[in-house]
Amino acid sequence: MSQSAQYAGDPNCRAAVATEATGSSTGRGRRSAMIVVRGCGNHGSEIMETVAFISTENGDDLILSFAVVVPADPGGIESLTLLRTPKYEHLLEDWERGVSVSFERSVEDDEEMLEELRLDRKSAVVRLTTSLRTYELDLRKVDEKEVTAMRKVLGQMNYDRRIRLVGV
Incomplete structure (x- = not known):
C-alpha cells in the first residue's frame, strides 16, 4: 500500500509512504512504515x-x-x-x-x-x-x-x- 503526503509542512516536499503489515507472536499485526522524500526544493x-x-x-x-x-x-x-x-x-x-x-x-x-x-x-x-x-x-x-x-x-x-x- 502506498500513498503520497505533504512532508513536514513544506509545500514543496512530497513523501511517498509505504506501509506493510507484519505479524507478531501474539497474533496481532503491526504496521511499519518507510518514508521516501521526493522533490524537496533544490536539495x-x-x-x-x-x-x-x-x-x-x-x-x-x-x-x-x-x-x-x-x-x-x-x-x-x-x-x-x-x-x-x-x-x-x-x-x-x-x-x-x-x-x-x-x-x-x-x-x-x-x-x-x-x-x-x-x-x-x-x-x-x-x-x-x-x-x-x-x-x-x-x-x-x-x-x-x-x-x-x-x-x-x-x-x-x-x-x-x-x-x-x-x-x-
Whole structure:
C-alpha cells in the first residue's frame, strides 16, 4: 500500500509512504512504515537512513558522526559526519566557516555545509539540510544517552548561530 503526503509542512516536499503489515507472536499485526522524500526544493531527494549509533567528540574539533546502516548490507555502516573546528575558524574566510558535512557514500568535490538540523524527538527523526542535499535519519535504534550527547555537541557547534537548530 502506498500513498503520497505533504512532508513536514513544506509545500514543496512530497513523501511517498509505504506501509506493510507484519505479524507478531501474539497474533496481532503491526504496521511499519518507510518514508521516501521526493522533490524537496533544490536539495535533492533522499531516503530515510537508519542510524545504528552516534559518536561525538568535543575537543579542538567538534565532531558528530552518525553510523548509517548500509541498505544493501545491514551489518555494514557508513559514516555521516558533521565537523567544526572553532579554534582555527578565525583563519578562514566567512563563507568557509560553519559545520561541514561528509558522507562516505557521497564522493563529490564540493564542500557541503550544514544549514539546518531538525530533531523530531517524538518520531526519533533528524532532518539535515545542507548546501547540497537533505538527509533523513531514523534514530529509533540509537541510545538516548547518544542523542543527549548529540544535542550537546550541536549546541557547541552552533556557538555563532550559523545553523538553524530546531527541536534540539
